[in-house]
Amino acid sequence: MYWPQPDMDAAETKRLAKRIGSVPYLNSAPLTFGIENETEFLPPSLLAKRLRAGEFDAGLVSLTEVLYHDLYNILDGVAVASDGPVKSVFVAHKKPLTDTEVIRCDTASLCSVNLLKVILAHHGLSPRLEPFGDYAQAAGQDAVLLIGNPGIEFLRQPHEHQILDLGQAWQDSTGLPFVFAVWAIRRDCSDPVLGQKLLRIKRDGQAHLDEIIANHNEFDAELRNAYLREHIRFDLGEPEKQGIAEFVRRLRAVSTDPVFDPHFISAG
Template sequence: MRSYPALAGLRIGCVQYLNSKPLIHGYEGPVIFDHPSGLARGLVAGQLDVALVPTFEALRTPHYTLANDVGIACAGAVYSVFLAHRGPLAELRRLALDPASLTSVHLLQVLLREYHGVRPELLPLSAFPKEADAALIIGNQAIEFRQQDKDGYQILDLGEEWKRCTGLPFVFAPWLMRPDLPHAAEVADDLRALKDYGVAHLDEIIEAEPRDPAFTRRYLTEHIRFKLGEPEKAGIAKYRELLAKHGFITDAQTPLRFA
């Protein structure tokens, strides 16, 4: 087990989803685990120094530093972020949203508005399935929903639909660092090293998971990507453009800072 000296003493936040485990697996220091939206609030409030936070937060307030070449992304079907619906999307009227990730909430609305011409009424997730025609489901809950074959719902995988519509990868969460964090480059180096360690030790992660090992391996190697390179940055730029077009953010010009 290697050490990560630049991370020592930092207040680090991470999600508890399966897709984040290779990014934090080799770290033995304290970590605050929370839903993506809770981590975003902690970063905004100054309660965290570094957090694996939804991309939307980096674009809504583009003053954070992003760790280059590490994050949670996909280049096609992501499996664990989807719209469960019945009937044609053009007839969608009431949509229940899981508020845990503002990135997925806004990604779905951008896809529906830009590529399907649909603007459904938005309801809380508790309204599904009685009052809502469809629901956005993410994370571990989404994996369980799909594996239980819930009543034959149609599944619109958001990663797959984004790739079909734009031809680009999608980045769900980068590591964000508070803007005044000292030694950001060294912190980013350690976050990349931590990713490399986790990816190299996937067998340990898979063995520790209660889920089917074959599914876990497929999910972490085929559905999820941990890179944030030039194609992923192009995906972020396209998402930012569409967020601004549909009025979800006001600043689409401030350059993002990568370390």
């Protein structure tokens, strides 16, 4: 017997069709070039939660999502990384950090929070880290961790803060790049060519970087160009893997939760 199925509205049909998740930041644009319509863009913590729940096959998630949840393979060759100042992950502080008791943290990116913990521990500092989400109030905070496009926007406005760029702080203490985000592919994903597709998109995005810079409307073209060409790296090679290994070692020293070894898969 045939049982009629309930109609799904267009939005629900479109949502179910999207099996790739990413973040709505400028630094993800070259890695989702040409697949924007089949990608769902979410804040990092929400994206990680939904990828963990199996709502996506792959997500451009923070490195710590992979390290804390043994569910994923990391696509080799692709990352959102920096080798020096990243310009979009930083602590804005009015007093020296040695005199700072509380740092408000944007909890949308747990990778940035964990990187901050590692950097503070390296310098023997242990201020309290408390949640913060209202960027409109950032200028009034004594010390605040800001990320992504809103963080870049903060730097473009007048402020009274000193800036600790976490990408630069990591490079200073290790001499290595830092990997902020990776393509995490669920191990139960049944699509055998998804990794190849994502690797091809990265190559297409890099080949069309001029077009991406011209067509995006965040900030001004000069800033977009400098950010995507000088501050963000999209490769995941041996230096980046060394950076990941060092981060795993340091994260285990400050974390009370298990930190898993990363597993890389090659798509050719």
